[in-house]
Amino acid sequence: MSNYKTSKLIMPRNWNGALIVGDCPYSESAIASPFMHSHLGQLIQLQAKAGWDLASRPAYANILSFFPKNAKFASVPEPVLKNEVEELNRIIDEVKPKLLFGLGRQTARFIKHDFSGDLEEERGAPFATPYGTGLLSFHPREIFRQFEFNIVAVNDFTKAWRYLRDGWTEQKWNINYQPTFKQVLEALHKFLESRAPLGVDIETNYHLGITCIGIAYNHSSAIVIPFTTPTGFYWQPYEERAIWKVLCQVLEKCPLIGQNAVHFDHYVLARGYKINANFVADTMFAQWEVYCEMQKSLAFINSLYLDNPYWKSVLKAARSGKVPYQQEWEYCGKDCIVTLQGAHELRRELNELPSGSYQHYKFNIRVSRVCQYMAIRGVEFNFAERDKRLKVLEEEAHAMQLDLDVKAGKHIFVTSPQKMKRWLYEDLKLPIHYNKKTNDEGDVEYRETQDYLTLLLLARDFPNLPALGVAGRLRKLRKRISSLRLIVPRPGTNTIGWLFNAVGTETGRFAGYKPPDGWGVQPQNVYSGDKDLFLAGAGNLWCKSDLEGADAWTMAAMLSSLGDHRMMDDLLHGVKPAQALTVASLYGEHLITADWQTIKSYFPAFKAAMKLQEKERGKKRTDYDAYKAVSHGTNYCMGPKTTCDNIFKKSDGELYVALDVCRDKQFLYEKRYPGLQILKERMASLLSTHGYLDAYSGNRRIFFGRRDNNTVREMISQLPQAHTTYATNLLFERLFHWRGNRIDAGSRQLVIQPVNQVHDEACKVFAQQHLERSRDIFRTCSTNRITCWGVDFTIPFESTYGESWGNCDEVFV
DNA sequence: TTCTGTACGTA
DNA sequence: CGTACGTACAGAAA
Numbered sequence: 001m002s003n004y005k006t007s008k009l010i011m012p013r014n015w016n017g018a019l020i021v022g023d024c025p026y027s028e029s030a031i032a033s034p035f036m037h038s039h040l041g042q043l044i045q046l047q048a049k050a051g052w053d054l055a056s057r058p059a060y061a062n063i064l065s066f067f068p069k070n071a072k073f074a075s076v077p078e079p080v081l082k083n084e085v086e087e088l089n090r091i092i093d094e095v096k097p098k099l100l101f102g103l104g105r106q107t108a109r110f111i112k113h114d115f116s117g118d119l120e121e122e123r124g125a126p127f128a129t130p131y132g133t134g135l136l137s138f139h140p141r142e143i144f145r146q147f148e149f150n151i152v153a154v155n156d157f158t159k160a161w162r163y164l165r166d167g168w169t170e171q172k173w174n175i176n177y178q179p180t181f182k183q184v185l186e187a188l189h190k191f192l193e194s195r196a197p198l199g200v201d202i203e204t205n206y207h208l209g210i211t212c213i214g215i216a217y218n219h220s221s222a223i224v225i226p227f228t229t230p231t232g233f234y235w236q237p238y239e240e241r242a243i244w245k246v247l248c249q250v251l252e253k254c255p256l257i258g259q260n261a262v263h264f265d266h267y268v269l270a271r272g273y274k275i276n277a278n279f280v281a282d283t284m285f286a287q288w289e290v291y292c293e294m295q296k297s298l299a300f301i302n303s304l305y306l307d308n309p310y311w312k313s314v315l316k317a318a319r320s321g322k323v324p325y326q327q328e329w330e331y332c333g334k335d336c337i338v339t340l341q342g343a344h345e346l347r348r349e350l351n352e353l354p355s356g357s358y359q360h361y362k363f364n365i366r367v368s369r370v371c372q373y374m375a376i377r378g379v380e381f382n383f384a385e386r387d388k389r390l391k392v393l394e395e396e397a398h399a400m401q402l403d404l405d406v407k408a409g410k411h412i413f414v415t416s417p418q419k420m421k422r423w424l425y426e427d428l429k430l431p432i433h434y435n436k437k438t439n440d441e442g443d444v445e446y447r448e449t450q451d452y453l454t455l456l457l458l459a460r461d462f463p464n465l466p467a468l469g470v471a472g473r474l475r476k477l478r479k480r481i482s483s484l485r486l487i488v489p490r491p492g493t494n495t496i497g498w499l500f501n502a503v504g505t506e507t508g509r510f511a512g513y514k515p516p517d518g519w520g521v522q523p524q525n526v527y528s529g530d531k532d533l534f535l536a537g538a539g540n541l542w543c544k545s546d547l548e549g550a551d552a553w554t555m556a557a558m559l560s561s562l563g564d565h566r567m568m569d570d571l572l573h574g575v576k577p578a579q580a581l582t583v584a585s586l587y588g589e590h591l592i593t594a595d596w597q598t599i600k601s602y603f604p605a606f607k608a609a610m611k612l613q614e615k616e617r618g619k620k621r622t623d624y625d626a627y628k629a630v631s632h633g634t635n636y637c638m639g640p641k642t643t644c645d646n647i648f649k650k651s652d653g654e655l656y657v658a659l660d661v662c663r664d665k666q667f668l669y670e671k672r673y674p675g676l677q678i679l680k681e682r683m684a685s686l687l688s689t690h691g692y693l694d695a696y697s698g699n700r701r702i703f704f705g706r707r708d709n710n711t712v713r714e715m716i717s718q719l720p721q722a723h724t725t726y727a728t729n730l731l732f733e734r735l736f737h738w739r740g741n742r743i744d745a746g747s748r749q750l751v752i753q754p755v756n757q758v759h760d761e762a763c764k765v766f767a768q769q770h771l772e773r774s775r776d777i778f779r780t781c782s783t784n785r786i787t788c789w790g791v792d793f794t795i796p797f798e799s800t801y802g803e804s805w806g807n808c809d810e811v812f813v
Numbered sequence: 814t815t816c817t818g819t820a821c822g823t824a
Numbered sequence: 825c826g827t828a829c830g831t832a833c834a835g836a837a838a
């Protein structure tokens with residue numbers, strides 16, 4: 001083989017057999033070789049980090065031998081591109097690389113013949129080439145832009161080295177996806193006998209009917225039971241009945257491993273098939289526990305820990321008829337097998353972490369049973385009252401629309417951002433307002449906006465244009481109306497459902513969803529004013545338990561450990577930080593450093609003053625409301641501009657705190673809690689020394705972002721959120737699993753039934769006759785003790801009950 | 814029909 | 825330069 005160097009290929013003397021292919025040269029002027037300057041440096045660093053033996057070297061090539069115009073691949077004329085690709089292919093045929101390693105999304109298109117078009121999906125999954133193994137990863141350019149890709153790229157380079165050294169062949173899949181009746185029954189009975197863990201996955205059609213169900217029983221074998229074909233049914237009716245009978249037992253009795261943090265499979269089986277599937281492990285939960293900032297998809301898990309080629313494009317192809325429809329069943333079998341394999345590897349990953357991680361994973365799996373319970377149970381919804389309310393609101397909206405059109409002198413379509421923009425900035429020529437937007441790459445952009453805040457600000461600056469305020473209020477009202485109108489009950493009932501994902505967020509908070517059948521709502525963004533429509537049901541009570549000062553406790557503990565004990569002192573003696581700030585603002589700024597006793601001595605006067613303000617200005621418009629926003633914002637490094645915007649917006653344009661006033665109040669707040677400044681520095685130093693934070697729950701969040709202020713802010717909110725979540729989840733976990741919360745011994749029926757969770761608010765329902773018993777149970781289950789940075793504390797609940805979510809006025813405990 | 818951006822609801 | 829989310833709608837792309 002010839003040693004030669006061109007802008008297209010660099011072939012080293014001591015070649016290791018790998019050809020690393022990029023998309024185009026570094027820049028217009030740096031085209032002498034495929035990778036130059038920082039790109040080459042990055043590649044060498046990645047090889048070193050991934051343990052490549054650098055005594056021999058990879059060859060480097062590019063799709064393009066030149067830098068495309070404006071750095072846009074699309075600008076390259078088709079024939080030119082074709083020539084370049086052909087030349088690359090000639091090079092590949094000549095050098096015959098054992099490893100073809102393509103970097104970047106453009107590159108992937110040309111070196112993998114069946115590339116799906118999504119690099120993040122296919123990255124890290126090996127494929128066969130005529131001369132060896134192929135692999136895709138990020139281009140150094142992409143890694144620079146998106147810092148967290150770096151760790152993933154190291155993983156890909158580690159894999160690449162292994163494939164180069166040991167080669168790669170696709171594992172043999174043993175998937176029986178067109179089984180006979182006899183085979184299915186035999187397999188199911190065998191599972192029932194052995195009770196070995198099974199990897200389970202279902203595929204469903206648009207109506208949530210199960211098209212097939214796959215069961216993997218070892219790391220290469222699965223049986224898939226098809227139910228429907230595009231034209232009918234796979235089984236005779238009597239066969240299907242017999243299969244479901246045994247299948248139901250398998251799903252309820254065998255330990256199942258799933259890939260389904262949203263509990264979609266469980267929900268479908270329970271609601272549509274009356275099967276309470278026994279999922280005891282979930283690869284999504286495990287992957288979240290290991291790297292909560294990363295994706296949790298099966299393809300991603302495969303790319304990190306396994307060696308299967310990309311298989312995820314088959315489902316779409318099978319459904320659209322591009323490949324035989326039976327391949328959907330085979331695909332389902334692969335999913336099950338990869339789930340089983342992934343669970344195995346993730347167990348090893350968890351072992352590498354402190355023991356708390358595995359404990360928290362197990363805890364979350366127990367919590368996930370509560371998510372399933374709440375999803376299936378649902379709650380009663382007051383449809384009669386909803387309909388009445390809708391009527392009133394719709395009339396109100398109609399009147400507002402007429403008023404708006406008159407005031408504006410033309411019809412204003414408030415739900416169209418485009419039309420609103422034209423009205424404000426073209427017709428009325430008002431000053432353009434911008435909104436901060438963080439794009440996928442993490443860069444901050446500013447875009448034109450016409451949101452509620454903008455309309456309020458414009459209305460304030462242009463009092464001669466009363467239409468502005470009306471437009472803002474109307475748009476909000478329309479949003480509320482459409483949310484209400486779209487609520488649909490489960491057929492024949494007044495019940496609605498919701499879904500939860502216990503690992504839906506990076507901080508450990510739940511994510512909530514509208515159920516896949518559409519019969520319900522997203523539980524966590526229900527408009528406060530409509531919460532009274534969610535009912536306990538006849539003979540029942542709705543009980544709402546809020547964590548009191550939820551996030552503040554962890555904040556106080558962190559400050560305490562840094563030597564500033566004042567916030568903890570305040571909280572322990574019933575002084576909320578925002579109250580201290582308000583008292584000092586109202587009765588003399590010297591009070592800002594006063595002890596809690598002094599602050600408290602002003603409480604009667606302070607509370608009376610706020611009551612008066614509420615009477616005069618309306619709800620959410622008192623000074624205390626403003627100072628709450630200042631305190632909250634300052635805790636999380638919010639700037640004075642956003643703080644005063646928030647106050648203005650929350651008070652519907654009534655409360656305007658000038659920017660410098662807002663800034664002064666922040667200084668005042670920081671004077672009382674000087675630890676806040678130290679905390680920022682401490683977090684920045686933790687980011688560079690450790691790069692992770694451990695919560696008391698056992699969960700560790702590794703921060704993959706850049707070492708900048710942005711990440712420091714994420715870190716500051718991490719532990720408060722993680723601990724709040726832990727306290728709420730702990731309550732639910734106990735209520736669900738503790739035998740003391742059962743109607744009677746041996747019963748599965750709960751006395752206190754969890755129904756909803758909104759971060760620091762736990763909603764439960766119990767029968768009226770069990771009020772006293774529920775109080776006892778709650779007292780037992782609601783205790784917690786958290787240690788943060790060596791400081792112990794407890795987050796107390798404040799509980800009330802009533803007939804509905806929005807109507808909890810009686811004190812519970 | 815599917816995707817993207819904007820706006821807005823929650824803690 | 826608060827954090828963390830999901831959904832509805834409009835309008836464009838396919």
